[in-house]
Amino acid sequence: MEALSVKYEKDKLKKKKRSSKMKSKYYKNLKRIHKKQQKRKWKKWKDMYKFEKQWNFGPKTIREYLNMKRKEYIDTRRYYRTEMFKKLEERKAKAAEEAKQQKRLKQQKRLKRRKRLKRRKRLKRRKRLKRKERLKGKERLKRTERMKKTIYGYYDDVYYYYDMI
Structure with missing residues (x-):
């Protein structure tokens, strides 16, 4: 305890x-x-x-004081207005610059897209031409073979007919 x-x-x-x-x-x-x-x-x-x-306030000193205060007020107001206008102009300039930059970017994208499309077209054209050339080569071979067959076949036929007469 x-x-x-x-x-x-x-x-x-x-x-x-x-x-x-x-x-x-x-x-x-x-x-x-x-x-x-x-x-x-x-x-x-x-x-x-x-x-x-x-300021020992009497009628003259009050007038002076109020005039002084009015001038200060006007000066400060003018200062802030000019500052405000400067800021607005800066914002406008920035906005214009950003718009130009966006425009440039869009143009660059368009150019890239166009180049890509041109490259694709060129590749397709090349492929088509190669294919055509291959086909032409094959067709020529076929034609020559046909010609040979027909020529030789014709001669064979002629000789055959001559033999028959």
């Missing part, structure tokens, strides 16, 4: 230490964040003080 209670007490202490560390870490971070916020606030106040000191 006592061993269990000792372990229990140890665990309790460890738990307390852990929780206190977590709390201290949390509050430390909270302080850091608070300090940053305070710095920002002081900086803002200083800037506002300088601004108010520079």
